[in-house]
Structures are given as structure tokens and as C-alpha cells.
Amino acid sequence: MSKPFKLNSAFKPSGDQPEAIRRLEEGLEDGLAHQTLLGVTGSGKTFTIANVIADLQRPTMVLAPNKTLAAQLYGEMKEFFPENAVEYFVSYYDYYQPEAYVPSSDTFIEKDASVNEHIEQMRLSATKAMLERRDVVVVASVSAIYGLGDPDLYLKMMLHLTVGMIIDQRAILRRLAELQYARNDQAFQRGTFRVRGEVIDIFPAESDDIALRVELFDEEVERLSLFDPLTGQIVSTIPRFYHLPENALRQHRASASYRRWRRSKKSWPPDAKCCWKTTNCWKSSG
Numbered sequence: 001m002s003k004p005f006k007l008n009s010a011f012k013p014s015g016d017q018p019e020a021i022r023r024l025e026e027g028l029e030d031g032l033a034h035q036t037l038l039g040v041t042g043s044g045k046t047f048t049i050a051n052v053i054a055d056l057q058r059p060t061m062v063l064a065p066n067k068t069l070a071a072q073l074y075g076e077m078k079e080f081f082p083e084n085a086v087e088y089f090v091s092y093y094d095y096y097q098p099e100a101y102v103p104s105s106d107t108f109i110e111k112d113a114s115v116n117e118h119i120e121q122m123r124l125s126a127t128k129a130m131l132e133r134r135d136v137v138v139v140a141s142v143s144a145i146y147g148l149g150d151p152d153l154y155l156k157m158m159l160h161l162t163v164g165m166i167i168d169q170r171a172i173l174r175r176l177a178e179l180q181y182a183r184n185d186q187a188f189q190r191g192t193f194r195v196r197g198e199v200i201d202i203f204p205a206e207s208d209d210i211a212l213r214v215e216l217f218d219e220e221v222e223r224l225s226l227f228d229p230l231t232g233q234i235v236s237t238i239p240r241f242y243h244l245p246e247n248a249l250r251q252h253r254a255s256a257s258y259r260r261w262r263r264s265k266k267s268w269p270p271d272a273k274c275c276w277k278t279t280n281c282w283k284s285s286g
């Protein structure tokens with residue numbers, strides 16, 4: 001649920017900061033597309049922007065040129081807005097080897113990558129926050145410029161659960177499977193669910209420390225609870241919950257790449273060769 005942005009700081013704007021805040025806010029209210037805030041290192045530029053966010057109460061994306069600076073800004077924004085949704089969105093690859101073709105040996109090298117699961121979880125958390133709330137600050141690297149798909153399609157893929165709704169247990173399990181959640185009654189981890197009678201425990205893909213318990217009475221959702229997956233202790237009861245697809249973003253990128261490949265193939269020479277593998281494509285003539 002959205003809350004007003006509440007700036008947490010023991011300091012007040014001073015020096016040139018009040019004037020900078022005022023002019024930035026006026027520019028935003030006037031619809032200016034570009035503004036520049038100048039200042040030496042340590043002059044409080046992040047604090048200045050945090051004041052602008054708190055005053056205007058607008059969802060904000062902060063773009064950084066690299067992961068190191070993004071992590072620094074994320075930590076600072078978390079301190080300024082502890083009661084709001086401050087999210088982190090950077091590339092989730094620890095290692096990435098693009099596909100390649102070596103003509104001298106007629107060798108095709110497949111794409112290879114290693115995904116950081118924790119960063120993937122934080123990306124999903126950022127996506128969910130943007131869909132559900134307005135009190136959001138997303139700190140991102142340049143990876144955020146790549147499209148993640150149609151937001152309307154993404155919303156349709158989500159599983160909506162509400163206390164009192166009528167839904168069959170099999171229907172919930174089927175939807176979870178469609179969202180790429182795996183049933184695992186032994187090892188309960190992110191992106192899995194388990195079933196015990198009329199109780200379904202789900203570990204959301206976007207969470208690392210909170211799971212959801214769905215208690216059914218016949219075909220009615222009787223109770224929704226958030227609990228600690230390590231201890232099983234109930235943290236709170238909630239009226240509704242929305243489940244994100246576990247890996248729909250990667251699936252969407254694969255399908256989008258395939259559509260681009262199909263379109264580009266129409267312009268290839270008649271004697272072109274192609275090898276399609278997942279999202280990899282190589283073309284050569286002769």
C-alpha cells in the first residue's frame with residue numbers, strides 16, 4: 001500500500017540547497033524535460049534530490065552509469081526513505097558471454113551466462129512496487145533502459161488472491177505452475193510452493209524473507225498470512241496479495257527476440273544460413 005514520501009534526516013537543507021530545491025521543483029511543475037544539478041563531491045546532491053522527491057510526492061527513477069554508483073545511491077535513498085519502497089534494479093548477470101561465430105574454424109559459440117538470484121529477486125521486487133505503489137524510488141543502472149514488455153500483459157499474468165474470493169485449490173496450483181512456480185514440499189525456497197491439506201504456502205519470487213500462506217475453506221480463501229519461511233512464525237494477516245510471474249521477464253525477452261529474428265529473416269539473402277537456439281541467432285552468407 002502506498003504511503004506519502006517521508007524524508008528521514010536529522011539535517012535541514014542549507015547553503016545553496018534550498019534555492020536548488022525550489023528551482024528544481026518549479027522546473028518539474030512547469031514540465032521541463034531536462035534540468036541539471038551541479039555540485040562537487042560531498043555537496044549533498046542526493047540529499048537535495050531526496051527533498052525534491054519528498055516535496056513533490058512523485059515516484060522516481062534514479063539512473064546511475066554503473067552498479068557501484070547505483071549501490072551507493074540505493075543505500076543513501078534507503079536511509080532517507082525507510083518507510084517507503086526504495087528498490088534496486090541492475091543487471092542480474094554475474095557473468096555474460098555473448099554468442100559468437102569463428103569463421104576460420106566454422107565454430108559457433110553459444111551464449112553463456114550466470115544469473116545472480118538475489119539481484120533477480122530485487123528486480124522483481126522493483127517491478128512489483130512500480131505496479132502497486134506510487135511511493136517508489138527505483139535506483140537503477142543503464143540496464144533499466146531495456147524494455148521488459150507490455151505492463152498490461154504483465155498485469156494479466158499476475159495471480160490475484162483476496163480473502164473471501166471463491167477459487168478452487170486446483171485452479172490456484174495450476175496458475176502457480178503457469179507462473180513458473182515449482183511445487184516442492186521438502187525444500188521451500190524462492191519461486192516454489194508447497195501444499196498441506198487445504199493450506200498452500202507460496203514463497204514469492206520477489207521476496208527473500210517473507211512467504212505467503214493461503215488457507216482455504218472448501219473453495220473459499222479464508223485467510224491470507226505473511227510468515228517467516230525459516231521459523232514459520234506468522235508476521236501479519238493481509239486482505240489481498242498479488243503474485244508475480246517467477247521468470248516471465250526472461251520468457252518475454254526470449255519471445256521478443258524470436259519475433260525480431262523472424263522479422264529480420266525476411267530481409268536475408270536467399271542463400272543465408274541460420275541456426276536458432278533459444279534467443280541466439282547467427283546468420284552467414286555462403
